[in-house]
Amino acid sequence: MTELIPAPRSVVAGSGEVRLTALSQLYAGTATEGVGHWLRTVLCQATGLPLREGWELDDTEGDGIGLQLDLELGPEEYRLVSDPTGVLIEGGSAAGVFWGAQTLRQLLGPDAYRRAPLGRDRTWAVPHVTIQDAPRFGWRGLMLDVARHFMPKDGVLRYLDLMAAHKLNVFHFHLTDDQGWRVEIQRYPKLTETGSWRSRTKFGHRASPLWEEKPHGGYYTQDDIREIVAYAAERHITVVPEIDVPGHSQAAIAAYPELGNTDVIAASMEGAPSLSVWDTWGISPNVLAPTDNTLRFYEGVFEELLDLFPSEFIHVGGDECLKDQWRQSPTAQARIKELGLADEDELQSWFIGHFDKWLTARGRRLIGWDEILEGGLADGAAVSSWRGYQGGIAAARAGHDVVMCPEQQVYLDHRQAPGADEPVPIGYVRTLEDVYRFEPVPPELTSAEAAHVLGAQSNVWTEVMEDPARVDYQTFPRLTAFAEVAWSALPAPAERDFGDFERRMAAHYRRLDALGVAYRPPAGPLPWQRRPGVLGRPIEGPPPNR
Template sequence: MTSLIPAPRRVVAGFGEVRLTGDSRLCAGPGTEGVGRWLSAVLQQATGLPLREGRQPDDTGDTGIGLRLDPELGPEEYRLVSDPTGVRVEGGSAAGVFRGAQTLRQLLGPDAYRRAPLSRDRAWAVPHVTIEDAPRFRWRGLMLDVARHFMPKEGVLRYLDLMAAHKLNVFHFHLTDDQGWRVEIRRHPRLTEVGSWRARTKFGHRASPLWDEKPHGGYYSQDDIREIVAYAAERHIAVVPEIDVPGHSQAAIAAYPELGNTDVNTASSKGDTALSVWDTWGINPNVLAPTDNTLRFYEGVFEEVLELFPSEFVHIGGDECPKDQWRHSPTAQARIRELGLADEDQLQSWFIGHFDTWLSARGRRLIGWDEILEGGLAEGAAVSSWRGYAGGIAAARAGHDVVMCPEQQVYLDHRQAPGPDEPVPIGYVRTLEDVYRFEPVPDELTPREAAHVLGTQANLWTEVMEDHARVDYQAFPRLAAFAEVAWSALPAPAERDFAGFEERMTAHYARLDALGVGYRPPSGPRPWQRRPGVLGRPIDGPPPNR
């Protein structure tokens, strides 16, 4: 039980164990029925035990599993008690009970993560223990970029399961970018007809690029999105969609060229609104035109997005928006004069502010990358602080909520070790220990300012992750370390017991094996993962973008 990840706040070991048999029952009290269905399904497939519905263990003496709410506990707080009367998981909400059920699954051993029992005769037991636990942060997120490399729906559902197993609760779904538009918008069908496919994909070193000449693409239908959102909700994960504006919009402009700055001399603006979906990485010079037509178009997009995603927050990107086209666009300059703005930074702030007001009127909250601070930030907007801590500190001091996701610490596309052995080693070296010692709340913030830190998020940008195997390799085991940082009440970074975490990870690797996760081995890449040539060329310096 000392191998639990993320580490609980309080564990008191007992003596003995609760043995689950074919006669054991599972009772889900009022408000926990959904958790009961989930737990029964995953345990039945792994153990082969029927786990029929029954009464609460402590009411009958039956050594089964009982789930129930306790209004005295916090929303995601839980208490797990395994004793001679059975196993009880209590939470302040269904989400809290679900987090406790995840801990129960860990207590049953790694084979509890399999999709079929290895043996019908094996014994299943939960050690006697009392665990009291609650999360440090309300936002414990993972961002998955499906624009650069499309991940089919089944892969997304799998990552929601992996998030749930690590008590993460916010899935930031990066759906649009220069290289692809991945969500069906019925009133604008060309966004997926044209914008979801690119002709080829770049690999290798930026100084000597190589290309995969096969088309790449795909998108999620609205029914796919509904299924993903429902699947996440069953696991008490909020799905936050990201629709990038006004930069990172080449896929949309390729589908609807009138969204771009068509009045610009392309030679002077270093862009071309007639380009197709972008087939390389970096910062594309083509950005949305600040016109009423663009605003109405994206209002229509967001209307459909709000119908699909019930989340409190909607991410609008707002990062890496080059202003060169706006400087050369008569239309953009006329808009600046009309609004009485000082410069193009304030024009972007006006653009973001428009959608902040639009979303607020519909009961939602805008969140964007920390560039949205430039030129002034709308009052209700929240900030994803990715360019280090500075943006988050400035936002918190100005009274804005913040999600800390600095690229130097929690960009999991970055290399995991120095040297050429890492597959497509980009960005900064961030080891498992580096992630474990990440602290989301900067010392510079006062307690009042620190209260604006909603939590933290790890980001998976997929420029160099072409399939599930590569995403697994980059994400794990570092995502397990990140989950502990986000959930557990850890001491200061220098005082954290990384050796103890590594020891607990020896058991957790067996869980990841059972889940089929292709994690990076703690000893380094296996020979077949060293992928020399095109996919093994190092990329020096920071990542291609963000």
């Protein structure tokens, strides 16, 4: 009972248990019907019990489950009471009830995470307990990069389930980059016809000489996106799409060359430019041209995106825009002069500012990586602070909202241990304990400034993750530690009881096993040491750019 993850705010244990039987019913009150459908589906799959629909709360008396709202609770707050009258989960909203249902699933044991019963008689029981719980942050995010290595739709849906099991509620969907464009835009078909495939893929990072000499790619149709967004919404997860501008755009330029700085590219190629989707890692020098044509093109992209994604925030990237082409381009220099800008940094701010105003006019909000601070922060924009804490501190002090995701703490593509045993030992060493001691709110901020910290996010960049097993290995169990940081009311980092977290993780690994997660084991031989080749070839390399 005390092995719950993330740790609840209050747990008061009782002395008995509620046993679920073939006669047990599940009642879902007004506005909780969707949670009831989800809970009945997963528990019926795992237990084989029918969990018939109850028509009133009294139907659950003694051995059933009731779900209902209590509007005196906070929006994501819940209260779970298991006692001789049955199990009752109340929440301040359907989301709160859903997070309580996730806790109930943990209380039922690891086999509650299976998709079919194990075929042997067993008792399904919920210990008597009263749990009061609420999240620390409203933004508890996971970013998944599907541009570097494409993840098919079913894999994305699986990660939404894994997020929900850990009470994470924002899925940052990194859909475009130099190495691939992954979302169908119907008015610009070449973005996926050309931009979603590259001719080959590099293993490891920039220092690695190994290549996979076969095409890699894929994309999501608009119907796929609608399905992903609806599936996420059923799990009270918001999907925030990212279309990267003005850098990290070579895949788009390969599809529509006029989007690039053609005057510079043509000169460097001694003729008409012929770019392809980038087949290596790092940062491409090819960035979008700051022209009216480019603005109109991406307005068209975002128009279709807004129809697909109802999220308040739209992520526009804005990071790692190499400005050499702008310095060399007569077109870009003429635009700087026309707008009365000081330099190329202000030109990028103008570019981001255009889409900030465009999105604001449509009732949405722009968010970008912390480079959008350079040259002046666009009005109303929020910041994803990835290059440490300083960008987030500066933005919060200027009154802008911030999501803290510093690479030094929560970039899950970085290695998990020192030495050559890690499959691709890149980046900083960030252990499970390092992630557990991550603190999203910098102590330098005043309470008023800290109120601008919307929450935290862990980022999964996939340059070195060529298949779902590698994504699992890099992401888990560290995502579990991150989830507790984002949800639970933990003390200061140095005072956190990592030993207690490890104790609870011993039970949680069994849940991850039932879910089929190929996590990095806490001890003993690593997966490829037991079965060579399971996670591909170990490759050395320098840290990623992001």
